[in-house]
Amino acid sequence: MKVLRDLFEDYRFCFSFGVLVIILTLAFLSNFSPYDPTLWNVVPKDTKPSAEHLLGTDSNGQDIFWQGTYAVRNSLIISFIAALVSRVIAILVGMVAGYKGGSTDRVLMFISDSLLVIPLFLILVMLAMLVRQFMNLVVLGLLLSIFGWAWDARLIRSVILSLREREFTQTAILSGTGTVKLVLNEYMPFAMPLIFSTLINNISWAIGLEMTLAILGLVNLNIPTLGTMLNWAIVYQSLFLGRWWWVLTPVVLSLFLFIALYWLSVSISEYLDPRTRIQRVGT
Amino acid sequence: MDKLLEIDHLTKVFTLGSMLSRVRITAVDNVSFYIKPAEIFALAGESGCGKTTAARMILGFEEPTLGEIVHKGKRDEKSKDKKVWFTEGVQAIFQDPFGTFNPLRKVERYFFETIRNYGLASDDGEAVELIKEKLNAVGLNYEEFSGRYPSEFSGGQLQRVSIARALLTEPTLLIADEPVSMVDASLRMSIVNLFKKLKEESGVSVLYITHDLATAYYVSDRIAIMFRGHIVEMGPVEEVLMNPKHSYTKLLRESVPEADPTKRWSERISLSELEHEEYLRQGCKFAGRCPGAMDICKSEEPKDVYVGNVLVKCHRYANLI
Amino acid sequence: MNTPILRTEKLKAYYVLDLHGTQKVVKAVNEVDIEIQENEVYGIAGESGCGKTTLLKTLVAAIEPPLRLVGGKVYYRVIDFEGIEIAAIGPLSPSDAEEDRWWTDGEVDVSSLTPETKRRLRWEYISYVPQGSMSVLNPVTKVKETYRDFIGSHTSGQIAKEEAFELAKEQITELGLPPKILDAYPHQLSGGMRQRVTIALAALLKPRIIVCDEPTTALDVVVQRGVVQLLKDVQAKLKNTIIVVTHDMGVQANIADRVGIMYAGKIVEESTTETIFGNPAHPYTRYLIDSLPRFGDKTTRESVPGSPPSLADLPSGCPFHPRCPYALDICVQQMPGFTRLEPNHRVACWLVGEGKDG
Numbered sequence: 001m002k003v004l005r006d007l008f009e010d011y012r013f014c015f016s017f018g019v020l021v022i023i024l025t026l027a028f029l030s031n032f033s034p035y036d037p038t039l040w041n042v043v044p045k046d047t048k049p050s051a052e053h054l055l056g057t058d059s060n061g062q063d064i065f066w067q068g069t070y071a072v073r074n075s076l077i078i079s080f081i082a083a084l085v086s087r088v089i090a091i092l093v094g095m096v097a098g099y100k101g102g103s104t105d106r107v108l109m110f111i112s113d114s115l116l117v118i119p120l121f122l123i124l125v126m127l128a129m130l131v132r133q134f135m136n137l138v139v140l141g142l143l144l145s146i147f148g149w150a151w152d153a154r155l156i157r158s159v160i161l162s163l164r165e166r167e168f169t170q171t172a173i174l175s176g177t178g179t180v181k182l183v184l185n186e187y188m189p190f191a192m193p194l195i196f197s198t199l200i201n202n203i204s205w206a207i208g209l210e211m212t213l214a215i216l217g218l219v220n221l222n223i224p225t226l227g228t229m230l231n232w233a234i235v236y237q238s239l240f241l242g243r244w245w246w247v248l249t250p251v252v253l254s255l256f257l258f259i260a261l262y263w264l265s266v267s268i269s270e271y272l273d274p275r276t277r278i279q280r281v282g283t
Numbered sequence: 284m285d286k287l288l289e290i291d292h293l294t295k296v297f298t299l300g301s302m303l304s305r306v307r308i309t310a311v312d313n314v315s316f317y318i319k320p321a322e323i324f325a326l327a328g329e330s331g332c333g334k335t336t337a338a339r340m341i342l343g344f345e346e347p348t349l350g351e352i353v354h355k356g357k358r359d360e361k362s363k364d365k366k367v368w369f370t371e372g373v374q375a376i377f378q379d380p381f382g383t384f385n386p387l388r389k390v391e392r393y394f395f396e397t398i399r400n401y402g403l404a405s406d407d408g409e410a411v412e413l414i415k416e417k418l419n420a421v422g423l424n425y426e427e428f429s430g431r432y433p434s435e436f437s438g439g440q441l442q443r444v445s446i447a448r449a450l451l452t453e454p455t456l457l458i459a460d461e462p463v464s465m466v467d468a469s470l471r472m473s474i475v476n477l478f479k480k481l482k483e484e485s486g487v488s489v490l491y492i493t494h495d496l497a498t499a500y501y502v503s504d505r506i507a508i509m510f511r512g513h514i515v516e517m518g519p520v521e522e523v524l525m526n527p528k529h530s531y532t533k534l535l536r537e538s539v540p541e542a543d544p545t546k547r548w549s550e551r552i553s554l555s556e557l558e559h560e561e562y563l564r565q566g567c568k569f570a571g572r573c574p575g576a577m578d579i580c581k582s583e584e585p586k587d588v589y590v591g592n593v594l595v596k597c598h599r600y601a602n603l604i
Numbered sequence: 605m606n607t608p609i610l611r612t613e614k615l616k617a618y619y620v621l622d623l624h625g626t627q628k629v630v631k632a633v634n635e636v637d638i639e640i641q642e643n644e645v646y647g648i649a650g651e652s653g654c655g656k657t658t659l660l661k662t663l664v665a666a667i668e669p670p671l672r673l674v675g676g677k678v679y680y681r682v683i684d685f686e687g688i689e690i691a692a693i694g695p696l697s698p699s700d701a702e703e704d705r706w707w708t709d710g711e712v713d714v715s716s717l718t719p720e721t722k723r724r725l726r727w728e729y730i731s732y733v734p735q736g737s738m739s740v741l742n743p744v745t746k747v748k749e750t751y752r753d754f755i756g757s758h759t760s761g762q763i764a765k766e767e768a769f770e771l772a773k774e775q776i777t778e779l780g781l782p783p784k785i786l787d788a789y790p791h792q793l794s795g796g797m798r799q800r801v802t803i804a805l806a807a808l809l810k811p812r813i814i815v816c817d818e819p820t821t822a823l824d825v826v827v828q829r830g831v832v833q834l835l836k837d838v839q840a841k842l843k844n845t846i847i848v849v850t851h852d853m854g855v856q857a858n859i860a861d862r863v864g865i866m867y868a869g870k871i872v873e874e875s876t877t878e879t880i881f882g883n884p885a886h887p888y889t890r891y892l893i894d895s896l897p898r899f900g901d902k903t904t905r906e907s908v909p910g911s912p913p914s915l916a917d918l919p920s921g922c923p924f925h926p927r928c929p930y931a932l933d934i935c936v937q938q939m940p941g942f943t944r945l946e947p948n949h950r951v952a953c954w955l956v957g958e959g960k961d962g
Contacts (some may be wrong), residue, residue, distance in 0.1 A: 170375070175396045437653075470911075495898065
């Protein structure tokens with residue numbers, strides 16, 4: 001496809017594409033894990049990387065490699081849910097507030113601004129403690145999504161505000177187009193790069209936030225995620241005890257993931273930016 | 284029905300400024316005129332005279348502060364979802380052809396949408412036939428139009444595309460807001476001739492809004508000259524532009540550069556520096572620059588007076604009755 | 605015959621663009637030969653996309669990638685005006701510096717000038733008022749500050765604030781503009797006033813050549829007249845050369861002494877204003893003049909048929925042949941040279957002549 005070809009010309013996209021393919025493969029591999037990640041002592045503890053255990057084993061008696069695959073899978077699931085749900089909310093709120101204006105706009109922006117101003121972390125900690133026993137992937141994802149839409153809603157709203165004044169809005173109205181169709185057909189193409197890049201940034205943000213919560217012990221530590229792996233590694237003081245293979249696995253994985261996601265968002269949004277798109281049109 | 288569109292005492296007041304210092308600017312002040320079927324009516328004036336605001340009110344994009352807009356004898360109300368008064372019988376053409384269309388969408392999408400929204404064709408085949416018909420009417424062909432984005436057309440071509448889109452619903456009135464200002468001088472004739480053809484062959488009326496008096500003279504039947512929100516002179520275009528009565532019309536007419544080196548400007552002029560000062564003036568807004576200004580001009584607003592079949596808003600003619 | 609103050613010789617300037625691997629060459633200036641005299645107003649007329657802005661850029665030596673000078677030369681004539689030697693601005697090239705040579709009475713090839721010399725030449729010898737130049741004024745400072753910056757960067761030694769303001773006020777009032785605009789911010793002035801301030805700034809250091817790109821476009825008719833009036837005043841005062849590029853033939857008729865008609869990167873006709881409007885020879889010029897509406901005449905007029913060619917994809921031979929109703933076979937094959945109909949009137953058209961004059 002021409003789009004992919006154009007994208008591959010950007011080295012950043014190539015790198016992130018490669019990294020993400022590897023990570024998604026790892027996530028997929030979790031289905032074939034020979035060990036159940038929630039059990040303890042399924043293998044000898046604290047062994048170095050070897051042929052049998054590629055990345056060694058941890059103090060809980062789990063194989064780190066297969067733990068890693070589960071961790072990646074779960075982190076991605078949480079962050080996808082968080083990002084997608086918050087996207088939907090942000091788009092709805094932003095578009096309605098931007099196009100309708102007036103009191104609808106004021107009310108929605110009041111809610112959005114409040115969510116921005118409230119110290120996110122404290123609320124999250126409180127809520128996390130409350131729902132701790134029900135905590136699973138989906139719940140955590142939804143929790144994160146409540147706090148992820150406010151910023152982007154305002155961005156989308158400003159795009160809509162500026163587009164509303166342009167003449168092609170009038171042309172569309174004179175063509176008889178109703179409000180909903182107008183917003184979707186005319187404005188979405190302009191909002192797309194914004195939505196895409198914030199989607200991907202949101203995924204990064206969610207992963208990061210989950211890791212923070214996990215290190216503080218506020219999530220269900222039995223479910224392996226990048227954060228919980230890190231938490232266990234720190235709790236067992238693996239760094240001081242020289243068991244580098246345990247600590248480094250989540251760190252390296254998340255590092256690559258963050259870089260890849262960032263470069264992915266930058267290269268795609270540059271590609272989708274209306275200004276560069278207009279230049280490309282017709283070639 | 285001899286009045287297709289009637290504008291009655293149309294007024295629009297904008298308030299600018301903050302809570303402590305509000306300035307009220309009357310962008311359109313008590314403007315009344317009418318347009319007959321199969322007539323090209325020019326609304327002419329420089330920037331800031333209120334003509335664009337008037338057009339927006341006629342199309343329904345702006346709410347009038349006072350006054351009435353009557354179309355085909357009925358005062359139209361806005362229907363639920365649609366923002367404009369009456370879209371089937373009235374269509375618009377805007378100044379910037381590249382702003383008229385969304386740069387990220389193919390131009391033909393607007394055509395198909397219009398056809399679908401107004402139920403103008405029963406299937407795709409018929410729709411394409413209708414589009415071809417309208418494109419031919421403006422001198423374009425379907426092959427060079429299909430599948431293209433706005434940036435692939437030239438300014439003149441795109442403006443014609445814009446006219447073709449407006450013609451889809453077979454309107455009886457076209458509101459053309461500065462349709463040739465952004466088109467090269469050498470191509471303006473082709474667009475303006477289109478308006479003439481539409482009037483003569485299809486009986487379409489055009490409200491031609493412009494600051495270019497030369498094309499206004501060429502194409503229109505009647506003309507109204509606007510200055511700072513008022514109509515200062517209105518009548519048949521031959522009378523108003525060849526024999527101007529109001530001092531502002533005279534100034535405007537003389538300032539049009541003629542393509543004839545023997546007719547160069549000989550007199551010097553002075554310009555007003557701050558526009559909104561003139562807006563807030565008491566009495567006649569042109570009194571500051573008028574060579575024939577009298578004392579009464581500075582205190583009292585002039586009334587509309589008929590001199591022959593031309594309406595003039597000037598104190599000097601009021602005394603002649 | 606005077607030596608012209610600015611002259612080009614077979615000038616070619618193209619834009620070379622690289623879009624995703626494919627190269628596109630836009631032949632904006634495609635072999636242009638013009639000579640512009642002192643103390644005249646020279647108009648360049650043509651539709652948008654004919655290359656006139658690019659031509660101006662080459663004339664003021666403001667060539668930056670993707671624009672490239674592909675061939676030909678631009679010459680400035682450095683002169684003693686009324687026997688007064690122009691203040692020394694520095695050697696023209698390193699070899700001149702060795703011999704301690706300053707302005708000489710001769711021609712200078714613009715491409716041989718150092719960037720420092722070009723910087724000094726700008727505004728003192730040749731001023732450029734680009735299109736939409738109302739945005740050239742610094743929006744966050746008052747107009748008088750811009751004046752001070754200007755004066756300061758072009759005179760050697762420190763110039764006191766008050767002295768600079770006095771100079772500015774003097775010039776402004778001489779040109780008939782109200783002095784209170786000096787205390788205003790650019791956004792407080794109307795578009796027409798900003799344009800006139802920019803022209804006043806351009807004329808401040810009494811340059812020999814002032815180049816204006818579409819100075820009246822987007823302005824109201826009465827304001828336009830004021831701008832033209834100002835340009836004429838400046839020219840009368842400084843007795844210099846003004847080059848006005850505009851597609852508005854009415855403005856050309858009012859201000860220019862001579863007019864060059866530009867089409868698809870070439871000059872196709874050039875003569876005095878009277879001749880161009882009264883007796884145009886080239887079919888394009890004829891169409892251009894005939895398509896203008898005139899007061900008192902409501903007979904149907906036609907505009908030029910077709911649309912201008914893309915400079916990236918020029919037709920063969922004479923670039924006007926696809927739109928020309930009188931095109932001959934040779935027009936499709938070969939670009940005509942200039943035929944001199946009168947000493948002051950040259951046309952590049954096979955219908956008119958063989959084109960032996962360059």
